[in-house]
Amino acid sequence: MSLNIYNKKFLTVIFLLGILTLESCSTKKNSFTRRLYHNTTGHYNQYWNGRESYREGVDMLDKTVKDNFNKILPVYYYGTEQEAQALNPYMDKAIEKASLNIQRHSMFFNRKELVRYIDDSYFLIGVSFFYKQEYNKARRTFEFVVNEYKDNDIKYDALLWLAKTHTELEKYNRAQSVLDNLQNELDKNPKAPKKVILALPLVKADMYIKQDKFAQAKEPLLDAVYMHQKKLILARSMFILGQIYQMEGEYYSASEYYKQVIKKNPPYEMAFNAAINLATSYDTIYGGSSKSIVKNLKKMLKEDKNKDFRDQIYFALADVASKDRQDTLAIHYLALSVASSKTNNYQKTTSSLELAYTYFEIPEYHLSQAYYDTAVQSLPKDYPNSEEITARAAYLTELVDNLIVVETEDSLQRVALMPEEDRVALINKMIDEIIEEEERQKELDELMALNAESSFANSINPASGPIGSGGWYFYNTTAISNGLSEYKKKWGIRKLEDNWFLSNKQVLFEEEDDELLALADSTITDSTGAVISISKDPHTVDFYMQNLPFTEEEVVESNAKIEVALYNLGYIYKDKLNNFPISITTFESLTNRFPETEHKLESWYQLYRLNIMLEDYERADYYEKLIVGEYPDSDYARLITDPEYFKQLQAEQNRAITMYNETYEHYQSGHYYTVYSSSSRALKEFKEPIELLAKFEYLRALSLGKIEVVDSLQSALEVMVKKYPNSEVTPMAQNILDYLTGPIDTTSSSSEPEVKFDVSMYNFDPDSKQLFALVVNGQKININPLKVRISDFNMKYYNLDNLSITNILLDKSTHFVMVGNFESKKQAMRYYNALMSNEYVFANLAPEQYSGFVLAQENYPVFYKDKDVEKYLAFFEQNYLNQ
Numbered sequence: 059m060s061l062n063i064y065n066k067k068f069l070t071v072i073f074l075l076g077i078l079t080l081e082s083c084s085t086k087k088n089s090f091t092r093r094l095y096h097n098t099t100g101h102y103n104q105y106w107n108g109r110e111s112y113r114e115g116v117d118m119l120d121k122t123v124k125d126n127f128n129k130i131l132p133v134y135y136y137g138t139e140q141e142a143q144a145l146n147p148y149m150d151k152a153i154e155k156a157s158l159n160i161q162r163h164s165m166f167f168n169r170k171e172l173v174r175y176i177d178d179s180y181f182l183i184g185v186s187f188f189y190k191q192e193y194n195k196a197r198r199t200f201e202f203v204v205n206e207y208k209d210n211d212i213k214y215d216a217l218l219w220l221a222k223t224h225t226e227l228e229k230y231n232r233a234q235s236v237l238d239n240l241q242n243e244l245d246k247n248p249k250a251p252k253k254v255i256l257a258l259p260l261v262k263a264d265m266y267i268k269q270d271k272f273a274q275a276k277e278p279l280l281d282a283v284y285m286h287q288k289k290l291i292l293a294r295s296m297f298i299l300g301q302i303y304q305m306e307g308e309y310y311s312a313s314e315y316y317k318q319v320i321k322k323n324p325p326y327e328m329a330f331n332a333a334i335n336l337a338t339s340y341d342t343i344y345g346g347s348s349k350s351i352v353k354n355l356k357k358m359l360k361e362d363k364n365k366d367f368r369d370q371i372y373f374a375l376a377d378v379a380s381k382d383r384q385d386t387l388a389i390h391y392l393a394l395s396v397a398s399s400k401t402n403n404y405q406k407t408t409s410s411l412e413l414a415y416t417y418f419e420i421p422e423y424h425l426s427q428a429y430y431d432t433a434v435q436s437l438p439k440d441y442p443n444s445e446e447i448t449a450r451a452a453y454l455t456e457l458v459d460n461l462i463v464v465e466t467e468d469s470l471q472r473v474a475l476m477p478e479e480d481r482v483a484l485i486n487k488m489i490d491e492i493i494e495e496e497e498r499q500k501e502l503d504e505l506m507a508l509n510a511e512s513s514f515a516n517s518i519n520p521a522s523g524p525i526g527s528g529g530w531y532f533y534n535t536t537a538i539s540n541g542l543s544e545y546k547k548k549w550g551i552r553k554l555e556d557n558w559f560l561s562n563k564q565v566l567f568e569e570e571d572d573e574l575l576a577l578a579d580s581t582i583t584d585s586t587g588a589v590i591s592i593s594k595d596p597h598t599v600d601f602y603m604q605n606l607p608f609t610e611e612e613v614v615e616s617n618a619k620i621e622v623a624l625y626n627l628g629y630i631y632k633d634k635l636n637n638f639p640i641s642i643t644t645f646e647s648l649t650n651r652f653p654e655t656e657h658k659l660e661s662w663y664q665l666y667r668l669n670i671m672l673e674d675y676e677r678a679d680y681y682e683k684l685i686v687g688e689y690p691d692s693d694y695a696r697l698i699t700d701p702e703y704f705k706q707l708q709a710e711q712n713r714a715i716t717m718y719n720e721t722y723e724h725y726q727s728g729h730y731y732t733v734y735s736s737s738s739r740a741l742k743e744f745k746e747p748i749e750l751l752a753k754f755e756y757l758r759a760l761s762l763g764k765i766e767v768v769d770s771l772q773s774a775l776e777v778m779v780k781k782y783p784n785s786e787v788t789p790m791a792q793n794i795l796d797y798l799t800g801p802i803d804t805t806s807s808s809s810e811p812e813v814k815f816d817v818s819m820y821n822f823d824p825d826s827k828q829l830f831a832l833v834v835n836g837q838k839i840n841i842n843p844l845k846v847r848i849s850d851f852n853m854k855y856y857n858l859d860n861l862s863i864t865n866i867l868l869d870k871s872t873h874f875v876m877v878g879n880f881e882s883k884k885q886a887m888r889y890y891n892a893l894m895s896n897e898y899v900f901a902n903l904a905p906e907q908y909s910g911f912v913l914a915q916e917n918y919p920v921f922y923k924d925k926d927v928e929k930y931l932a933f934f935e936q937n938y939l940n941q
Contacts, residue, residue, distance in 0.1 A: 108155030115148025133264035369399035752785035828886035
């Protein structure tokens with residue numbers, strides 16, 4: 059009996075608790091039990107799980123991202139777009155859990171939220187969007203928190219992160235306004251959250267740094283340092299201050315901060331870079347000695363943990379040597395830095411450029427070009443002044459190519475004039491040295507394989523002997539470009555790692571001779587049909603004898619090459635290098651060596667203008683008399699003698715420029731008949747400037763390709779390229795010719811050359827809605843498992859975006875998979891880059907079996923009707939991948 063009573067009481071309690079729980083679950087009425095229930099379950103269920111997921115993602119990012127210590131660090135670094143992509147599963151879960159917490163537990167009565175963790179959930183959503191780099195969504199969320207919770211301390215956090223968001227969006231004025239507002243709010247409240255007070259100067263400094271306003275960043279950074287930040291952020295702030303002071307030349311202050319960083323025992327990479335920067339902050343003005351610095355750096359070289367940082371250590375040693383005015387030693391260490399740089403492209407570029415600048419100022423243009431070439435090959439996308447670096451590398455290459463022609467042809471002619479006995483003796487000596495160099499390289503390869511640092515360093519020391527000294531001019535003494543070409547074929551990207559290769563050791567060959575090295579001997583026939591034996595072994599005398607100009611015709615041909623090269627060099631020195639004295643010497647060499655050159659008048663006029671610029675009026679008068687005396691009716695003579703003629707010529711050029719601009723506008727509008735007519739008329743009317751005539755010719759060819767057949771385009775472009783080989787539009791014309799006539803795709807079963815597609819049917823609007831599209835060969839790929847893997851990818855990385863997957867057939871065997879929608883090109887390309895690089899999605903699929911691209915919604919019906927995948931891929935590459 060008593061047991062039954064007990065059971066009834068127990069069941070009653072359970073029933074009442076169940077009623078109470080069900081009653082508490084409701085958010086419609088305001089009661090103590092309901093507030094208690096929703097505060098408790100909201101905190102320890104959805105919100106707690108979401109926050110933990112967010113923290114996991116942030117922790118993973120901290121372990122993944124790498125700072126670029128070659129640049130002034132930002133205070134906060136949130137990784138690349140790709141690194142942020144990896145956080146999506148964590149941040150999506152945080153957003154999902156926080157959203158559920160708001161939906162299930164929010165109790166809003168009398169304009170007040172009664173559940174404590176609802177505002178935190180909104181804030182969690184905002185920071186999660188921020189780490190996903192979906193900054194506009196983050197901005198809207200933070201603005202909502204600020205406006206909705208004006209009487210809650212969370213508004214301070216929201217304002218802080220709103221400022222961060224505007225900074226990442228590069229809306230710096232708005233970020234400044236938000237920070238000013240936050241400062242006012244903090245000033246009003248002595249009990250404001252300490253974490254926000256500590257973070258405010260850091261956010262300010264970060265905003266300035268990301269605008270490259272480094273001087274303005276110092277004050278908030280100093281504030282942050284004196285506010286007793288956490289250890290890691292304190293070390294980072296001091297490191298950034300050291301970088302700024304070092305950039306400003308305040309080496310003493312920089313050194314003090316780097317010392318403080320090292321004392322804080324930060325992560326090794328920061329401590330290492332602080333030590334390197336401490337060394338490069340060495341200042342001779344204060345009378346300090348570099349001995350201890352050099353000793354410490356050399357000690358760091360020997361430590362295995364610094365194996366991957368040797369390029370930076372050598373660069374620091376070069377900097378110290380330069381400040382001590384030991385220029386040869388500085389060059390030596392810079393060369394070692396380039397040679398030892400394996401993974402740090404930023405440092406390799408920096409060291410290469412430093413050497414390139416040094417040789418450029420000497421001037422040693424051959425070596426400067428060689429190191430510029432290395433810099434360009436390792437050039438990171440975000441490197442400062444990358445376009446200028448690429449341009450200088452290009453015209454130095456042009457310079458060196460022409461120098462090689464002059465030096466080579468002169469060498470060949472001199473050797474051809476030698477007595478036979480002397481010539482053979484010289485060639486044999488050269489062959490002996492080549493064999494010796496080959497043996498040396500073989501030993502070097504073995505030493506490099508064994509990682510023998512000392513031997514390796516000695517072998518690449520450019521200071522071991524003056525470049526180009528004591529050797530035969532038949533060597534590639536100054537022809538660094540050809541030497542690098544040979545080295546690249548053998549060693550690839552390491553072409554400058556062994557500076558011995560830049561010294562006077564490499565034989566100069568024409569490009570077509572490279573293939574001859576693979577065989578021993580062969581034969582050709584001369585113009586009469588007689589068989590001529592060719593030696594292809596560079597260790598034989600005959601190999602070098604066959605290149606020498608012995609006949610009168612061969613000498614004439616050699617001189618013609620020299621003549622053109624000197625003319626080109628004169629303009630390169632003048633217009634691209636601004637080296638007027640050498641330009642004068644080059645033009646004088648041209649006119650003295652070749653008195654009847656077809657470039658005589660132009661050369662005299664350039665000499666007249668150059669001497670005026672150098673204020674050598676006596677020499678200028680000399681060339682004026684030559685021009686007026688021999689070519690009185692030329693434009694150049696009239697330019698000198700008639701001041702008004704220049705104005706007339708300028709007016710004519712202005713008319714030509716106006717006509718070109720109008721013609722170009724017609725081309726952009728698709729008025730191809732008008733373009734053809736205007737261009738043809740301009741080419742008849744105007745004789746100057748040459749560059750503008752080339753552009754008219756180019757537009758004429760393009761319009762001809764639109765109104766006639768492709769053959770007409772090809773023919774017109776071939777004429778244009780031949781007529782204007784040095785025009786800035788010639789490379790573009792050549793690219794189109796390459797599309798029309800080759801190169802042939804050797805990976806395809808078809809031998810037909812690539813063609814340039816007309817993609818004018820498609821419109822490009824980066825702000826329109828976009829789709830991701832995947833064209834799949836259904837005969838070779840099972841489409842259903844692929845769609846499942848794409849769906850898995852979307853669930854993991856784009857769970858909150860509710861992306862739809864649609865599949866239709868383009869033809870009987872080609873599937874067209876679409877994923878969307880995306881609000882803009884930027885969002886769609888983020889998805890494209892993430893999906894196309896995902897190994898799980900495309901596991902066991904060959905690249906030729908599928909093609910992925912982004913497609914605007916308005917272009918979809920056009921594409922589906924046309925069904926030419928290759929044509930659309932050309933449009934996609936031009937408008938999506940190349941922008």
